[in-house]
Amino acid sequence: MLVKILGLFDLIAGLILLFGAGFSLPNQMMIFFGMILLAKSCLGLLKDFASWIDFLCGLFFLISIIIAIPQAIGLILGILIIQKSIFSFL
16 A cells, blocks of 8 residues: 555656646645655665666655756656556566
8 A cells, every 4th residue: 555655656756747847836746746756765775776767766765856957867767656656566
């Protein structure tokens, strides 16, 4: 059950990364998803590829508040985290 809930967070974060270029999100939402993804990466202790994806996406959310990051990076990370969320639902 917990895996499916965390997978739902991944899916929402991935959709935000894919479609977030057209509109600006509140900073509180970006901080929330960034901290959730960083906390999830700490659960995996950065030992596997999925934990690294969570870590990079969390950093992307937090750093994108401060500086402008190219949208191509967001698209790549969004696709990776959506794939990860689909596998958590299986």
